[in-house]
Amino acid sequence: MLVTQAYRFALDPSPRQERGLWSHAGAARFAWNWGLAACRDRYDAEGKWWSGVELHRLWNRVKKTDPGLGWWGEHSKCVYQEAFRDLDRALRGFVRARKGLRKGRRPGFPRFKKRGRCRDSFRFGSGVMRCSGRTVTLPRLGSIATHESTRKLARRLENGTARILSATVSRTAHRWFVSFTVQVDRNVPGRHARPGTIVGVDLGVTTLLTGVDDHGAEIEVGGPKALRAGLRKLQRLGKAHARAQRGSANRAKAAKRLARHHARVAAVRADALHKATSTLAARYETVVVEDLNVTGMLANRRLAGAVADQGFGAVRRMLDYKTGWNGGRLVVADRWFPSSKTCSGCGGRKPSLSLSERTFRCDACGLVLGRDVNAAINLRNLAASGAERRNACGGDVRPGPAGRPPAKQEPGTAHHAGETGTAAAQATAIWTADAHIRSWFR
Numbered sequence: 001m002l003v004t005q006a007y008r009f010a011l012d013p014s015p016r017q018e019r020g021l022w023s024h025a026g027a028a029r030f031a032w033n034w035g036l037a038a039c040r041d042r043y044d045a046e047g048k049w050w051s052g053v054e055l056h057r058l059w060n061r062v063k064k065t066d067p068g069l070g071w072w073g074e075h076s077k078c079v080y081q082e083a084f085r086d087l088d089r090a091l092r093g094f095v096r097a098r099k100g101l102r103k104g105r106r107p108g109f110p111r112f113k114k115r116g117r118c119r120d121s122f123r124f125g126s127g128v129m130r131c132s133g134r135t136v137t138l139p140r141l142g143s144i145a146t147h148e149s150t151r152k153l154a155r156r157l158e159n160g161t162a163r164i165l166s167a168t169v170s171r172t173a174h175r176w177f178v179s180f181t182v183q184v185d186r187n188v189p190g191r192h193a194r195p196g197t198i199v200g201v202d203l204g205v206t207t208l209l210t211g212v213d214d215h216g217a218e219i220e221v222g223g224p225k226a227l228r229a230g231l232r233k234l235q236r237l238g239k240a241h242a243r244a245q246r247g248s249a250n251r252a253k254a255a256k257r258l259a260r261h262h263a264r265v266a267a268v269r270a271d272a273l274h275k276a277t278s279t280l281a282a283r284y285e286t287v288v289v290e291d292l293n294v295t296g297m298l299a300n301r302r303l304a305g306a307v308a309d310q311g312f313g314a315v316r317r318m319l320d321y322k323t324g325w326n327g328g329r330l331v332v333a334d335r336w337f338p339s340s341k342t343c344s345g346c347g348g349r350k351p352s353l354s355l356s357e358r359t360f361r362c363d364a365c366g367l368v369l370g371r372d373v374n375a376a377i378n379l380r381n382l383a384a385s386g387a388e389r390r391n392a393c394g395g396d397v398r399p400g401p402a403g404r405p406p407a408k409q410e411p412g413t414a415h416h417a418g419e420t421g422t423a424a425a426q427a428t429a430i431w432t433a434d435a436h437i438r439s440w441f442r
Helices: 015-046 052-062 077-098 151-159 231-243 249-283 294-298 304-310 312-325 371-384 435-441
Strands: 002-010 121-124 130-132 135-138 142-145 162-172 175-185 198-203 209-213 218-221 286-290 329-333 359-361 368-370
Touching: 002 312, 015 052, 015 077, 015 121, 015 162, 052 077, 077 121, 130 151, 135 162, 151 162, 151 175, 198 249, 198 312, 198 371, 209 371, 218 249, 231 249, 249 312, 286 312, 286 371, 294 304, 294 312, 304 312, 312 329, 329 371, 359 371, 368 371
Parallel strands: 198 286, 286 329
Antiparallel strands: 002 175, 121 162, 130 135, 135 142, 162 175, 198 209, 209 218, 359 368
């Protein structure tokens, strides 16, 4: 199976190589600003702008005649080409959003990039790009040492099971990274190692994820809450940066310390999410999650910090491709599926359930269960009852009268009175395998 994935390595350049990285990033920023200015001038005169290919041709004519551009040969030609392509992609995205053809938040018109305010990055689309041992080779920059080994990608390149499409170099805080976009021939198993296993996963603020599998075993991953743990230091560093004089050397040092702390918080969060999602994808064939409105949750000022600290969107994105790599599947319940309000014992539905109620109590059957565990059981039953679609739809995913089954549902998902699916009503077993992973997050 051919998939496109990225291999990211932290670079350890020498002082001369680091100056080359800064210079290439500046060339990419100049190419973006030069192309944006040319597009705006043409739009004011003719009502249209240059495409990425036209910008490249115009640049090839101007760079040889303008004496102020005599430094262009010090950098790889790919830096300018990829900057023009990024600008063309941004302009097309702006037009598509204005016409209503683009999903998601509407982007604004591209802006000029300023040194120190924009992200330092550039990309190579062709040339010599390879890796071996603890070094990577990039066009015009040569061999650069890395902080970690690159043997995993190097072996794939030697065996012919991978091909580098592009290499993006970027700076995060004090460290430079290279990300290879690689087309890999992955050996995806035709069947999961544990066929028939199902787990329902409920994401929460107090606990990162709570899951219940088909055997009734409970899984709890608390999450590191990296932002909350480092919030006091973040406030102290931010105050020191704000009090330093603008343009001074002390302000630059304070900005570096603040950026390093932000990078560490993001790295701790990503590490925890990767470990949790990799374990779920390897242990269970079917993983059921909710389609949460993360953007709407971030609008709540009381919950925005905690929701952003957990990384709900990243969990779903990681489970999407990791389940496929392991021969499994990801089932995403509809956004209106009442997993928390529905009783996993009798199927009764509460009309309302506040966030402060952490224990679910059913008035019909008397079931008392943890709120997150009850939601995880309902998500598990959604897949166990026969829902095969990626996004479940039908009558059972819309709010309705409590305790009454909906009239329109997908085949195999209808519940009669007192039935909620084929799985057990209440989970009693506790997951004890891989205890070191659970203790890592606590």
